[in-house]
Amino acid sequence: xxxxxxxxxxxxxxxxxxxxxxxxxxxxxxxxxxxxxxxxxxxxxxxxxxxxxxxxxxxxxxxxxxxxxxxxxxxxxxxxxxxxxxxxxxxxxxxxxxxxxxxxxxxxxxxxxxxxxxxxxxxxxxxxxxxxxxxxxxxxxxxxxxxxxxxxxxxxxxxxxxxxxxxxxxxxxxxxxxxxxxxxxxxxxxxxxxxxxxxxxxxxxxxxxxxxxxxxxxxxxxxxxxxxxxxxxxxxxxxxxxxxxxxxxxxxxxxxxxxxxxxxxxxxxxxxxxxxxxxxxxxxxxxxxxxxxxxxxxxxxxxxxxxxxxxxxxxxxxxxxxxxxxxxxxxxxxxxxxxxxxxxxxxxxxxxxxxxxxxxxxxxxxxxxxxxxxxxxxxxxxxxxxxxxxxxxxxxxx
Numbered sequence: 030x031x032x033x034x035x036x037x038x039x040x041x042x043x044x045x046x047x048x049x050x051x052x053x054x055x056x057x058x059x060x061x062x063x064x065x066x067x068x069x070x071x072x073x074x075x076x077x078x079x080x081x082x083x084x085x086x087x088x089x090x091x092x093x094x095x096x097x098x099x100x101x102x103x104x105x106x107x108x109x110x111x112x113x114x115x116x117x118x119x120x121x122x123x124x125x126x127x128x129x130x131x132x133x134x135x136x137x138x139x140x141x142x143x144x145x146x147x148x149x150x151x152x153x154x155x156x157x158x159x160x161x162x163x164x165x166x167x168x169x170x171x172x173x174x175x176x177x178x179x180x181x182x183x184x185x186x187x188x189x190x191x192x193x194x195x196x197x198x199x200x201x202x203x204x205x206x207x208x209x210x211x212x213x214x215x216x217x218x219x220x221x222x223x224x225x226x227x228x229x230x231x232x233x234x235x236x237x238x239x240x241x242x243x244x245x246x247x248x249x250x251x252x253x254x255x256x257x258x259x260x261x262x263x264x265x266x267x268x269x270x271x272x273x274x275x276x277x278x279x280x281x282x283x284x285x286x287x288x289x290x291x292x293x294x295x296x297x298x299x300x301x302x303x304x305x306x307x308x309x310x311x312x313x314x315x316x317x318x319x320x321x322x323x324x325x326x327x328x329x330x331x332x333x334x335x336x337x338x339x340x341x342x343x344x345x346x347x348x349x350x351x352x353x354x355x356x357x358x359x360x361x362x363x364x365x366x367x368x369x370x371x372x373x374x375x376x377x378x379x380x381x382x383x384x385x386x387x388x389x390x391x392x393x394x395x396x397x398x399x400x401x402x403x404x405x406x407x408x409x410x411x412x413x414x415x416x417x418x419x420x421x422x423x424x425x426x427x
Contacts, residue, residue, distance in 0.1 A: 040092060044099070044100060047085065048081075068110065069292065071112070082125040083129075083132065086133070107121060192305045192330070194209055195289070199280065200278050202268075202276055204260065207275075209252070215300075215302060216325065217249075217300035218239070218297065219252045219298040220236055222255060236253075244273070253276050296310070299325060299329065307328065345395055345410065347392065358404045361409045368406070381411075391410075393409065395407045
């Protein structure tokens with residue numbers, strides 16, 4: 030009886046032991062190393078799986094082999110981690126199996142060596158298959174395209190990715206399958222959200238106003254996609270609020286977030302008539318994009334500079350206005366070419382504040398200028414957004 034109790038206790042401890050590497054790795058990567066969007070990196074889930082199941086195997090190395098499958102219950106932890114989706118789940122099972130195998134005396138060294146080699150190769154593949162970006166600063170700062178502005182890219186071997194809509198089936202309000210690719214030759218505006226997301230609710234009035242603006246244009250389709258896990262709660266929400274456009278819900282929350290590379294919700298995509306898409310984070314940005322197909326195509330297929338390599342927030346300071354020129358001639362530049370005097374830049378910033386009326390205008394000035402003959406040149410970054418507070422609120426909620 031005592032022996033049975035010990036075995037059951039070890040299995041239970043083995044199941045919950047995966048929480049140890051999860052907590053350590055998550056805190057280390059997010060708060061110490063500060064890896065950007067670490068939860069989307071597949072190799073992190075595999076690393077947690079590897080370490081967690083190895084610890085679990087050590088605890089249960091004397092547990093009968095027939096009882097070891099109970100330890101796979103630990104894989105349920107990857108559901109809230111958004112990693113429990115096809116095909117990643119297959120690799121998680123494989124890593125769990127190899128990690129447990131390495132702790133068992135029933136298997137010889139040759140089998141263990143082959144298993145380690147296989148697991149190492151797969152881990153290296155997943156490690157370099159996604160960009161690794163280190164956030165610089167405690168606060169995540171993103172631009173109008175949803176790209177990180179205060180970070181450094183360690184590696185990115187992905188090259189140019191296809192920007193065509195991925196294969197993904199959603200469910201409509203009657204829970205019948207709906208394929209986005211059935212909307213051929215249409216311009217589509219997709220909004221990802223959830224009933225539990227406070228920032229999504231804040232954006233709803235602006236989103237509905239956008240839909241009403243293009244209501245008479247039959248070539249533009251608006252689609253709201255929910256990532257709610259409670260389908261009935263989502264259906265009750267749309268029946269009560271009656272939002273315009275097509276209402277869909279994701280069948281697999283984790284898979285949807287991964288396929289569309291969504292760091293969270295709310296998030297918005299624009300899709301042209303060719304089925305090409307890109308993120309368009311701000312709703313007010315959509316008016317010009319949806320009104321001009323040429324502008325939309327250029328926006329989707331634009332080549333953005335890698336800001337994560339060139340911008341370091343530690344080198345800039347925030348100011349409301351730049352200082353007026355003193356004895357030396359001081360210029361400010363935003364693109365390395367056009368130079369503005371202090372007065373010109375301040376007047377421009379004032380005009381932006383008055384005409385666009387954003388919540389605020391961020392004016393970042395380089396701390397250390399460069400000298401060019403008799404001139405001192407500061408680099409300047411101007412960031413303005415009427416919805417920046419929504420993004421920051423969403424990040425806190427998540």
